[in-house]
Amino acid sequence: MTRMPLMAGNWKMNLNHLEAIAHTQKLAFALADKDYEAVEVAVLPPFTDLRGVQTLVDGDKLKIKYGAQDISAHDSGAYTGEISGAMLSKLKCTYVAIGHSERRQYHNETDDLCNAKVKAAYRHGLTPILCVGEGLEIRKAGQQVQYTLNQVDGALKDIPAEQAESIVIAYEPVWAIGTGEVATPEDAQEVCGAIRGRLAELYSQELADKVRIQYGGSVKSGNVAAIMAQPDVDGALVGGAALDADEFVKIVRFRDQ
Numbered sequence: 629m630t631r632m633p634l635m636a637g638n639w640k641m642n643l644n645h646l647e648a649i650a651h652t653q654k655l656a657f658a659l660a661d662k663d664y665e666a667v668e669v670a671v672l673p674p675f676t677d678l679r680g681v682q683t684l685v686d687g688d689k690l691k692i693k694y695g696a697q698d699i700s701a702h703d704s705g706a707y708t709g710e711i712s713g714a715m716l717s718k719l720k721c722t723y724v725a726i727g728h729s730e731r732r733q734y735h736n737e738t739d740d741l742c743n744a745k746v747k748a749a750y751r752h753g754l755t756p757i758l759c760v761g762e763g764l765e766i767r768k769a770g771q772q773v774q775y776t777l778n779q780v781d782g783a784l785k786d787i788p789a790e791q792a793e794s795i796v797i798a799y800e801p802v803w804a805i806g807t808g809e810v811a812t813p814e815d816a817q818e819v820c821g822a823i824r825g826r827l828a829e830l831y832s833q834e835l836a837d838k839v840r841i842q843y844g845g846s847v848k849s850g851n852v853a854a855i856m857a858q859p860d861v862d863g864a865l866v867g868g869a870a871l872d873a874d875e876f877v878k879i880v881r882f883r884d885q
C-alpha cells in the first residue's frame with residue numbers, strides 16, 4: 629500500500645497576514661510540479677492568515693493545501709473567540725489540526741473535546757490532523773504506546789469508518805517538540821506502527837493501511853529522511869523548521885536529503 633506522504637507546516641502563533649503571503653509565495657516559487665506529484669504539501673497558518681493564503685492559492689492555482697490549527701466543537705452561536713468548521717470550509721481549508729499538545733497543555737483540551745472537534749471537522753468536510761503523543765514522564769516510564777493509543781481511542785469514539793479512513797494522525801512526542809531533541813526513527817516507528825495496529829483493531833486492516841500517520845517533533849532537513857524511511861511514518865508535522873521556506877522545501881524533498 630503506497631500512501632502519499634503529507635508534509636505539513638504548523639506555523640503555530642507566527643507570521644502575520646503579510647508575512648504569511650510572502651512565505652507562501654516563496655514556497656510556491658521554490659516548489660515544482662514534480663514535488664507535488666511525490667508529496668502533498670500543506671501549511672497550517674494562524675486563523676488571521678487563512679484568507680490571505682486562500683486568495684493566493686486560488687488566484688495562482690497553487691497546489692499547496694492549507695488548513696487551520698484548531699476548530700470549535702460548535703457550529704455557530706455564542707462562543708466568543710471560537711472559529712467554526714463552517715467558517716474554515718468556506719475558506720476552502722482542507723485540513724484542521726486537532727488536539728495539538730500545546731492546546732492540550734495550555735488550553736486543557738481533553739480527549740472528549742478532541743472527539744467533539746473531530747466530529748465538527750467531518751460535519752464540515754474538513755480533514756482532521758489528530759495530534760497525539762506522550763510527555764517526558766510517560767516516556768521515561770515506558771508507557772508511550774499505551775498512552776498514545778488511549779488518545780487515539782478517545783478522539784475516534786463513535787467516528788464511523790467512512791470518516792476515519794481519511795483522518796491523518798500526527799504522533800508528536802511532547803518532549804521532542806521545539807526542543808531540538810528529535811525522536812529516533814525507531815522511537816517514531818514504534819508508536820506510529822502501534823497507531824496503525826490500533827486502527828486495524830478499531831476498524832479494519834484495509835482502513836489502517838490507508839491512513840497517513842505523521843511524525844512531528846524537531847523535524848529538520850537533516851533528520852527527515854531517516855524518519856521517513858520508517859514503514860509506518862507517512863509524513864511530518866513540522867513546527868519551527870516550517871517557518872524557514874528554504875528548510876521546509878528541503879523537508880518536502882526528503883528523498884534528496
Ligand SMILES: O=C(CO)COP(=O)(O)O
Pocket residue numbers: 638728800804805806807808844845846847865866867868869
Ligand atoms: O509541534 C510541532 C508541529 O505541530 C513540532 O514543532 P517543532 O518542529 O518546532 O518541534
